[in-house]
Amino acid sequence: MATALEFVLAPTRAWSTRVGWTGRRWAMVAGGLLLPVAILVLWQVLSTSGAWTIAQLPTPAMVVQAGIDLAARGQLGLYIGISTQRVLIGFAIGAGLGILLGAVVGLSRAWDILLGATLGAIRAVPSLAWVPLLILWMKIGEESKITLVAIGAFFPVYTTVSSALRHVDRQLVEAGRAFGLSGVKLFTTVQLPAVLPSVISGLRLALAQAWLFLVAAELIAASMGLGWLLIDSSNNGRTDRLFLAILLLALVGKTTDALIGLFERWANRRWA
Structure with missing residues (x-):
């Protein structure tokens, strides 16, 4: 049976x-x-059908050739490397602070009352609104760009972690306390594993947001990087380079997202 x-x-x-x-x-x-x-295939058909001019929709071959030209000048790898470095540093800072404050607010009603409303209001500020202020405070340098990326990465992690911790099964927490767990030990052994899927989702959203905030910074206050390549190509009518920048942002963004996948597998082995 x-x-x-x-x-x-x-x-x-x-x-x-x-x-x-x-x-x-x-x-x-x-x-x-x-x-x-x-x-x-659709792109190739549309770009060669006459529906759009080459200036509006370059062929895939033209975009590839634009990448080859930039690589031959030593600029392509430099732009990719600079943008990726800014994103990873800013993301690490923002996500770390997001987990920390998200845990504090999610586990403590008092801290939620003190910080929740204020952080919620700051979260509503558009990314471009931070750019002139950061330039004023930090000038046009790496600090302003990394700070903007950190701001973008902070809020998705903070929001998901704090919200998830508020909804952890109370019986699960009480069971942990019955086994003598408390404080940091209770958090790492019981509460963090319980919200691990939410933490991973928050990190993925934070990484995507970090790229958005980086492009916002490089569009206005940069002389190198993929965001700068976007605006420079647009100003000079180089649609092939414009498409190249968009494709590179997609590819590099997906590659960095794979790092979250590696972390997820490690975290599942460690806590799940």
């Missing part, structure tokens, strides 16, 4: 049998490439 556990797992096993091919590496790679290839 089947056990109760087998009865519960039976639908899941049946589903796994039906969709098991989706877990194969070839299927994951092919499925992930399907939409980009379709977009590339």
